[in-house]
Amino acid sequence: MPKSKLSHCHRLEIVSLFRQNWKVSAIVRYLGDQHGINVDWCTVKKVILKYKSGDLFAESMSTDSFIKFRKVSDSDILTVKTALSENCTMTATDIQRQLQETGTSLSKTTVHRVIKEAGYTASAPRHCQMIREVNKVKRVDFCTHLVLDNDNFNDIVFTDECTVQLHDNKVIVYRLRNESATPIPQPKHPLKVHVWGRISRRGTTRLLIFDGILKSDFFVENILEKTLLPFIKSVYPDGHRFQQDNDPKHRSKLAKSFMIDNDIKWWDC
Numbered sequence: 001m002p003k004s005k006l007s008h009c010h011r012l013e014i015v016s017l018f019r020q021n022w023k024v025s026a027i028v029r030y031l032g033d034q035h036g037i038n039v040d041w042c043t044v045k046k047v048i049l050k051y052k053s054g055d056l057f058a059e060s061m062s063t064d065s066f067i068k069f070r071k072v073s074d075s076d077i078l079t080v081k082t083a084l085s086e087n088c089t090m091t092a093t094d095i096q097r098q099l100q101e102t103g104t105s106l107s108k109t110t111v112h113r114v115i116k117e118a119g120y121t122a123s124a125p126r127h128c129q130m131i132r133e134v135n136k137v138k139r140v141d142f143c144t145h146l147v148l149d150n151d152n153f154n155d156i157v158f159t160d161e162c163t164v165q166l167h168d169n170k171v172i173v174y175r176l177r178n179e180s181a182t183p184i185p186q187p188k189h190p191l192k193v194h195v196w197g198r199i200s201r202r203g204t205t206r207l208l209i210f211d212g213i214l215k216s217d218f219f220v221e222n223i224l225e226k227t228l229l230p231f232i233k234s235v236y237p238d239g240h241r242f243q244q245d246n247d248p249k250h251r252s253k254l255a256k257s258f259m260i261d262n263d264i265k266w267w268d269c
Contacts, residue, residue, distance in 0.1 A: 006047070010037060014044055015051045024048070026109055033107035076104050080111075080118045089125075156241045156267060157200045157232065161214070165192035196223055198231065205231050216252040224258055232264065241267035 006014075010031065017027050024044050031037040031044075076099060083090055083098055090098075092111045099106055099114075106114065131139070175181045196208040208227050210218070232240055242264050244250050259266050 006037070006039065006043065010035070011047050014047045018048050018051070030107065030109045033109060073104075075102075076106075076114060077118045079104075080114050080120075084115070084118070084120050152201075154201050155236065155239055156243055157198050157228075157236070158243050159196070159198045159228070160245065161194055161196040163192055163194050165190050196227070198228065200235070202235050214249055216249050216254045219249045219252075220254050220258045224255065224262075224264070229262055229264070239265070241265050243267045 014027055014031075017030065018024075022030070024041055027044050028039060028041055031039055079099060079102055080095055083095055092108050092115070095115065096106060096108060096111045099111070173181050173184070193209055193211050194214060196210070198205045205227070208223060210222070212218075228242070232242070242259070244266070249255065256266075258264075
């Protein structure tokens, strides 16, 4: 698509937006959305540099010459608040369409300003475990029961395992403008290890680090027998409750049989 030639009025508008602390990229989008002008980042930047150097009508610019934008109504802001409170993953385009359905036509740049005015800002999402509604009720009932019993968890050994993977860190790279970023080599199958550990009111224990697939026989021999059982006998000789999740390996016949034979009190919650 051929680039558009800027008129004197458009140059005035660029300077006006710049003096209102607009970024160059935002000005480029504004010119395209509002006027259908196809200009690149460098063209807008040159206009701004000319203005800064005093070569471009600097003496004619005053505060009164700022571009006046359409006033966004309170109902528009309320529409955005309602939309984002119901679905926080909506994009600016989605909100723009929703505003158009209410009779308000705004550019994407203005929509971003309305979102900010509504008190929202963009951030990376935080993920959580998906829980079915029936299990949510069970968890609340279980916690309510613990509160009523005034359970202080003095005798509980909490355990869990996780996976630690290399080459999975979020990084940024710097590149020259108009050049592609240098690719960073990454293995097809990154190295990863599994970590199993325990915490309790009477202290923590050493971590068990292992690789490969966790199977029932490994879980019983290396985790229950060699790691958990010595800790329970030395730290909780007066009684304990052993907590773990409902992983199939934890509930296997081999694991249950070992816990019964060695008097490991599994807190099956």
